[in-house]
Amino acid sequence: MNTSTSALAEKSRTFRMELGGKELTVSVGVLAQQANGSALVQYGETIVLVTAVMGSLRENIDYFPLSVDYEERLYAAGMIKGSRFIKREGRPTDDAILTGRLVDRTIRPLFDHRLRNEVQVIITVLSFDTENDADVLALIGASTALSISDIPWNGPIAGVRVGKVGEQFIINPTYAERDTAALDMVVSGTADRINMLESGAQQVSEEDIVRAAEAAHQEISKLTAFINDIRKEIGKEKLALSLQEDDQVVKQAVHELAHEKISAILLSDLQRLEKMDEVNKFAKEVGKMIAEKYPDAAVHQASRFIEEEINDIVHQNVLAHNRRIDGRKLDELRPIWTDAGILPRTHGSGLFNRGETQALSVLTLGEPALEQSMESMEFVGTKRFIHHYNFPPFCSGETGPLRGPGRREIGHGALAERAIEAILPTKEQFPYAIRIVTEILSSNGSTSMASVCGSTLALMDAGVPIVSPAAGIAMGLMTGEQGNYKVLTDIQGPEDHHGDMDLKVAGTRSGVTAMQMDVKIDGITPQMLRDAMTQARKARMEILDKIEQTLSAPRDTISPWAPKIAIVKINPDQIGLVIGSGGKTINEISDRTGATINIEQDGSVYIASRDITAVHEARTIIENMTREVAVGDTFSGKVVKITDFGAFIELAPGKDGLLHKSEIRRGAHFNVGDTMNVTVIRVEAGGKIALSQK
Numbered sequence: 001m002n003t004s005t006s007a008l009a010e011k012s013r014t015f016r017m018e019l020g021g022k023e024l025t026v027s028v029g030v031l032a033q034q035a036n037g038s039a040l041v042q043y044g045e046t047i048v049l050v051t052a053v054m055g056s057l058r059e060n061i062d063y064f065p066l067s068v069d070y071e072e073r074l075y076a077a078g079m080i081k082g083s084r085f086i087k088r089e090g091r092p093t094d095d096a097i098l099t100g101r102l103v104d105r106t107i108r109p110l111f112d113h114r115l116r117n118e119v120q121v122i123i124t125v126l127s128f129d130t131e132n133d134a135d136v137l138a139l140i141g142a143s144t145a146l147s148i149s150d151i152p153w154n155g156p157i158a159g160v161r162v163g164k165v166g167e168q169f170i171i172n173p174t175y176a177e178r179d180t181a182a183l184d185m186v187v188s189g190t191a192d193r194i195n196m197l198e199s200g201a202q203q204v205s206e207e208d209i210v211r212a213a214e215a216a217h218q219e220i221s222k223l224t225a226f227i228n229d230i231r232k233e234i235g236k237e238k239l240a241l242s243l244q245e246d247d248q249v250v251k252q253a254v255h256e257l258a259h260e261k262i263s264a265i266l267l268s269d270l271q272r273l274e275k276m277d278e279v280n281k282f283a284k285e286v287g288k289m290i291a292e293k294y295p296d297a298a299v300h301q302a303s304r305f306i307e308e309e310i311n312d313i314v315h316q317n318v319l320a321h322n323r324r325i326d327g328r329k330l331d332e333l334r335p336i337w338t339d340a341g342i343l344p345r346t347h348g349s350g351l352f353n354r355g356e357t358q359a360l361s362v363l364t365l366g367e368p369a370l371e372q373s374m375e376s377m378e379f380v381g382t383k384r385f386i387h388h389y390n391f392p393p394f395c396s397g398e399t400g401p402l403r404g405p406g407r408r409e410i411g412h413g414a415l416a417e418r419a420i421e422a423i424l425p426t427k428e429q430f431p432y433a434i435r436i437v438t439e440i441l442s443s444n445g446s447t448s449m450a451s452v453c454g455s456t457l458a459l460m461d462a463g464v465p466i467v468s469p470a471a472g473i474a475m476g477l478m479t480g481e482q483g484n485y486k487v488l489t490d491i492q493g494p495e496d497h498h499g500d501m502d503l504k505v506a507g508t509r510s511g512v513t514a515m516q517m518d519v520k521i522d523g524i525t526p527q528m529l530r531d532a533m534t535q536a537r538k539a540r541m542e543i544l545d546k547i548e549q550t551l552s553a554p555r556d557t558i559s560p561w562a563p564k565i566a567i568v569k570i571n572p573d574q575i576g577l578v579i580g581s582g583g584k585t586i587n588e589i590s591d592r593t594g595a596t597i598n599i600e601q602d603g604s605v606y607i608a609s610r611d612i613t614a615v616h617e618a619r620t621i622i623e624n625m626t627r628e629v630a631v632g633d634t635f636s637g638k639v640v641k642i643t644d645f646g647a648f649i650e651l652a653p654g655k656d657g658l659l660h661k662s663e664i665r666r667g668a669h670f671n672v673g674d675t676m677n678v679t680v681i682r683v684e685a686g687g688k689i690a691l692s693q694k
Helices: 007-011 094-110 134-148 175-179 206-234 248-266 272-293 301-321 407-421 447-461 493-498 526-550 572-579 581-593 612-626
Strands: 013-019 022-028 037-043 046-057 066-071 117-127 158-165 168-171 183-189 194-204 336-340 348-354 357-366 372-375 380-383 385-390 433-442 471-479 485-489 501-507 512-519 564-569 596-599 604-609 634-643 646-652 655-660 675-683 689-692
Touching: 013 206, 022 134, 022 206, 037 134, 046 134, 066 094, 066 134, 094 117, 094 134, 094 194, 094 407, 117 134, 134 158, 134 183, 134 206, 158 175, 158 206, 168 206, 183 206, 194 206, 194 407, 194 501, 194 526, 206 512, 206 526, 248 272, 248 301, 272 301, 272 493, 301 471, 301 485, 301 493, 336 447, 336 526, 348 447, 357 447, 385 407, 385 447, 407 433, 407 447, 407 501, 407 512, 433 447, 447 471, 447 501, 447 526, 471 493, 471 526, 485 526, 501 526, 564 612, 572 581, 572 596, 572 612, 581 596, 581 612, 604 612, 612 646, 634 655, 646 675, 655 675
Parallel strands: 066 117, 385 433, 655 689
Antiparallel strands: 013 022, 022 037, 037 046, 046 117, 158 168, 158 183, 183 194, 194 512, 336 348, 348 357, 357 433, 372 380, 471 485, 471 501, 501 512, 564 604, 596 604, 634 646, 634 675, 646 655, 675 689
16 A cells, blocks of 8 residues: 555645654544544554544443454455355454453553543554554554543553564564564553563563563653654643542541451451451441431442552552461462362363362363364464363352353463463474363462463373473552552452552463563553562462472373374375375275374375274375385285286275286185285386285
C-alpha cells in the first residue's frame, strides 16, 4: 500500500517515528470519525485500525465496563477461508483473544476505577505483511486512540516486542527472527514504568528477562513521547464526567467501625474461607449500622469502603511488619504435594496441590495426523502440542452454567502451553501429537502455574522425554506511598485481589520458559522486576524439588494404551510410489497391517498403531519398497504368480522379483499367497530383480 500518494494519506494527519530500525506511521482524522478516537497504525506493510468509543453510564454495577476486541480479517493477508461452505470469519481465534487480553491488561490500569461508562476498544487488522506482528501496533493504536479522544484516561502507554537472538536484543523482531530467538517478549508501560509483560522463552536467565525489559522500556519512553506529541497537536479535551465522590463522613465511620475488627479476623488462625465468611458477616453488620445512621444515598458505598479497609490492612501488615494474613513469610510457599499416574487408562496424569489450589493434568498421545489444523491470518498449518485449561464453577465453591472456555480460560491455558513448549522433545525425537487437559479442581491463587506443574508430571508419567521438568509460581507486590515495596511469593486470593501486581513465572532449573505480568498500579520499575524474578527463582527450585520427589525423570516406556509410532525416512521422490495411484498402495498397506500411515513433504513417513507388531510390519513393507535393492539382500516375500519358468514374489507393494525354477530349493512346494524367504542374486539394468530360494 503506497500511503504516501493515496487520497487517504493526503486527507489524514500523519505522524512518523523510527522504531526498531523501521518507520512507524500513525494516521488520524479520516477513518471511523464517529468514534470518540481512532488511529490507523502502520509498520512495514502491517496496518491496524483502532477505535475507542465511550457509551452510556451503567447504573448499579461495581466495576468499570471496559471491553477490548481484536478482529483478524483474512483479507488482510490475502486469504479466503478454506472451509467449503463458510467464508465469513467466525469466532475469534485463540491468538486474537490473547491479543485482545494483552491490550486490555495494558490500558485498564490507567482508567479511573470509579468510571461506570462503557468503553469499547476495537482493533481491526486491515493489512498483514507476514513479517510484522499486529499485536504491538494494536497497543500503540489503542493508546493513541484513547489519548486523542475525549474519553478520560491517564495514558499514554506504549508497547514493543523484544527478542533475544544470540546475545542481541532486537526490538520488534520479524516472525523469522522470532523463530530463532531464545526470548520473545512483549513489554508495555508508561514513560517511566512497566505495566505489562508477556513472554515465551527457551530457558533464559532472570537477568536476561530484566535486561530485555529495560531495552524495551527505552523504546516505550520514546513512543509515549511520540503519542503525547500527537495528543497535544490534535487531541480533544477530556470529558468532565461526574464521578461519584466518596462520602468522607461515611468513609471515616466505616473505618472506625471496621478496621480493628477486620484486622483481627484477617490475622486470626481461622482458615481462609472461615475468614472470608466472618468478614462478610461483619460487613453486613456494618452496612446495617451505616444505614441506620446515614442517608440511604451513601449506604451503597459502605461495601467499597470495607474493601478499601481490607486493602489497607493487607498492605500495611506486609509493608510495616512483613506479615501476611495467613502467617507465612514473604518468600514462603504454601504446603505442596504431588502425585502421578493416578488414572489407569490415560496415557499420563499428574496431580499438583499448593495450598487450596489443585490441578489435575491429563495427557493424551496421538499419531501425527491428529495434530490440530490451524487457519488464521498469521498462520496456516498444524499444531503439535495443545494445552487446554478448564475452570469449572465447583473449583471455587460456586454454582454456574457449564459453557465453552472464556477469555480467561483461553489465556491461562495458553500461558501454561507456552511454558511447557520449551521443554518438549522435537518431533523427530518423539513423533507424537500431544494434548494435555488441565482440570482445575480447587482454586485459590495461580491455577495457571499449577497447570504447568501438573503438566510436567503428566508428561513424565507418560514417558515423554522432556528436556527438563518445569514449574511455575505467582508473585505479588505491595507498594507504599513513599515508594517502598515488598515482593510476595505464592500469592493466594486476597493477596491477588488486594495486591498491586500479579507476576507469573514458569521455567526449569536452567531458566525461564514463560511469564506474564499484570498490575493494578501505574507500573513497576526494573528493580522491582529484578527482585520479583530472583524471589520467583527460589520458589521455582523448591517446587521442582517437590515434583522430582514424585517423578525424577520420565518413565522408561510409554503407556500400553498409547499408540506406538515409527518413523521411516524416504526420498521425497518416492512419496508417489508409497502412496500409489489414488492412494491405492498406502491404503493396501494400512488394510494389510492395521497401521495408520502419514507422509510429510520432506519424506518423513509416520507409522502408528497400538499394536507394535503392526507398526513393525508396515515399516518393513515401506522400507522394502523404497530401499535400493542390492545383491545379497534378503526379503520375506509373498508369492503373487506361478508360471512354467518360476514364480513372481512380491518383495513390497509395487516391487516384484522373479524366482526362476532353477533357484527353487529342491523339494519346495508353495502356492499363490504363501510367504517365503528369498535372496537377491541379480539386479538387471532395467530394474528387474532375480531371486533365489537356495
